[in-house]
Amino acid sequence: MTGPRARGGSRTIGEWLGEAAQRAPSASVLVAGQWTGYQELDEVSGRVAGGFAAIGLRRGDRVCVLMRSSVACLEVWFGLAKSGLVEVPLNVASGSYLLRYFLEHAGAKAIVCDAEFESRVRECVAGVDSLVHLIVHREDGDEHCGGGSELDPAGLVRHRLPALADQPLGDLGPVDPTDTAVILYTSGTTGPPKGALLSHRANVNLARHTVDLLGYTEEDRLYSVFPLFHSNARYCSVMAAIEAGADLVLDRTFSASRFWDRCREHGVTAFNYQGAMMSILHKRPPRADDADNPVRLGFGAPCPPEIFASFERRFAVRLTEIYGSTEVSIVTDMPPHRRKIGTAGSASANYEVAVVDERDEPLPPGAAGEIVARPVEPGWMFDGYHAMPEATAKSWRNLWFHTGDRGRLDEDGYLTFLDRIKDTVRRRGENISSWEVERVVSDHPAVAQAAAYGVPSEVSEEDVMVAVVLAPGRSLAPAELIAHCSGSLTSFALPRYVRVLPELPMTPSQRVEKYKLQAEGVTADTWDREANLDDC
Template sequence: MSSIEEVQNRTIHGVLKQKVAACGSREFFYFKEQAFTYEDLDRASDRVAAGLQSVGMGKGDKVAIVMGNRPEFLFVWFGLSKLGAVEVPVNTAHRGELLTYMVDKSDSRALIVESGFMDRVAPVLNDLPKLERLIVLTEAGETLPESEKPVMGYDQLVDNDGAFDAPTVTWADPFVIMFTSGTTGPSKGSLMPQNYALFMGKVCMETAEYTEKDCLYNTLPLFHGNAQLLSTMPALMSGARMVLAERFSASRFWPEVKKYGCTEFNYIGGVLPILLKAEAKPNDADNPLRIMFGGGCPPHLFEEVERRWGVTLLEGYGMSEIGLPLLNTLKSRKIGTCGKPAYGCEVKLVDDYGMEVGPGVPGELLIRNREPFTMLMEYYKMPEKTVEAWRDLWFNTGDYLVMDEEGYFNFVDRKKDALRRRGENISSQEVEKVISSHPTVLESAAIGVKSDMSEDEVMICVTLKPGETLTPEALLDFAQERMAYFMVPRYVRIMEQLPKTPTEKVRKAALRDDGITSDTWDREAVGYKVKR
């Protein structure tokens, strides 16, 4: 095989084509009792590519997706890959200013939206001058919404024979802009190359030793990299089957795992404590799962999870921009750690002066990969942030870790102020922006406080303008109309003043040290409900 053939085959749709040639009629994934073969996915994504090309979309064009887990998401993702277009998956909970920002910042020319999320999309359409077309996936009996933008139905888009002029797409071409949480500024759009998807698939496949006998249970949202790159791609590349769930459900988890014979499940930290809340049964270990792959399991629950369900937990450290540079594997594992450097990754820890530190000394994690086109290409239209991240030709993660004498890494703390709640990355700056826009609020500071789910709960500390009063309930009523449900703070602390440095910067470390104080209001304790 020539070099040009190899780099053209190393694409997301290239892997699919290889599977179709080898075993096209074999079942690949399941959704709501329906089975889809490799050929089904190939044909359906051909029709998406043909439909988009017929309305002027082509290589390099950006297409935003606001859709829950369903087969059409996969069809769109693979169809865009075939066109050399760039998907922009958007969290379905986003609305208002942040939704506008992501669609506009990405230069999306089209937006494919599930009809159930039009209540988020419709109010912002007039603020998206670069958006040319809306494609709506309706349910049976629904009519297309009215809009000043051209609107077409998804059914109309794919009503074709699947023929299109396929451009040359290689492993170096971008396939996605995945927005990651901002810290001292707006969320950044990570532009990622095709080979990144294949590299992540290979890392996961080899770490967990997937084969055609495996079945991966995929419950995480497809608008996140985990479901696309750490579940779908390794399943596709290894020839394993995949069960695509609408969402994680504790009540449906074990019945579906047993029904489909699932052998692997990707988790985030908050999921395992939820599963453990179910009453233990003598036959809990009588299930087909062999591996749970993820991160953030509370250390005190690690052995209980493995013993109760007879599984092996594999944990690591990762970011959207860099994949999984640290991993525990079946052959090399140490409970409670992020593992060792993964295949193809170089890592080092440095102090605040850039000097490398040794075992037992915390330092910022820097990484780079040995294979081309397997990491962040750029933060889209943010050259300063790109240069900052790639300082000294290493990717600077902004996270402090420590390495032990055996070479295993442990996470210490975030150097930045991003929060993580129930698997969602949250920008403290974006929470503060909404809260501080309330007419009675003078200043605000969003921090994370630890929860019993091992991740962060959001606390907002506010000061009010002179003479103003505000109840926590009124503040959250205001907030939840302007931000995703998972960003809405659980805790509210109204203060006389925020602790400051001599240069008037808020001392968030002091607020974190204070934690949940006697004057902190807890929405869960009073039964305040956040709508989704």
């Protein structure tokens, strides 16, 4: 492992947590209104690990976790890691069909869930042969959760989470840094969700890389609005804060109207961002105290380049952009001494990066193609997709990990992310970047958010459709939006359809769920440019 934080080589997450908690005895995390110290987290997660062992779970068994961000969720996460079990954190918005898929595909032997999700779990467990244990956490004190363990009507053995936490740590057997710590399922936008296998050392390496890149210290207080089933909050907030000995505030949701007030209230010095967060914050009406906040830096991607400088000036914060994914963590980064605004930085010390064509031939600077990456030493990326050898081989062909993202490198090796390769619109033989359309549309002062996507055309292939959310108090005629785009987009990329919505469907990581918009198609409230040519 490279970098100044490679203290003593690889560590398991359990070993790492114990060492970090001893270094920062007063550091703590606030999540869902409850504080816990890192030393307390280390102690309680050890007892939770003993509880998992006491009910018969053994190293390598897979345990799904369906929990909102909470102290208990942190205790389960680190308890699973200490016991050598494989954690499978699940999106709490997963419906019964998807939840059943995760349980079956992971071969889960147990599931830990908040009480509010128990009925949903029961709807989908019949026939999941691997599943034995149902472990329930109730946020209001567990007084109605029944006894310690009991045979559930669904045939599962049901336990209360607090009862498991009463167990001593005990001897859980050896855990190796190369063991799988977690299976993180991807969003499944181009097929069934794939479970990325990540080892203990890959998780610890990412946390340490984040701290080194951003210069976090025990004087910092980090802030995240992302869920604990997402790699951003897990490794770039929770584990990064613990590694640095910094305090951490975790909110369950993103509120643009309350964001800066939360930062002021808790003395936040740094936050993570992704998805549409930066555009949404920038579109908020200016306030006299915008720059009067304790935040020194923001970290993530992407902040649209056209607002990057003004965002930094307005809120008196410095931004650091990166490019990465669940599978390959931070591929490129942009530390303070080598910033190039509008890019995601250049290759980090841990990766090689290239942009290639359909035959995996490297493309010249400025040419757009697929972004591929590979680590320069072991322990920095995923170990494959769980139970999907063909998908693993396809993603890793020709000794490069294929990200499925489109981008370009400039002459100095700085990467510009363009879009997902599948997130393009194919119109009359032309490939149209949804990213480009969204950037131009969002540049209109009346537009707070925009999503561009393809809908079936009566001629062939697709037409461009854009869904927009207007800024507070603003109005906008579709024809006016098209006129705004005409000077910046080529004629074939101009949206045919415009739909104004009160809000866009979003994932917890603040990415637009375009598949939902595409499924709705051309609706009754959609404006059609070709039917309104006189207005354009």
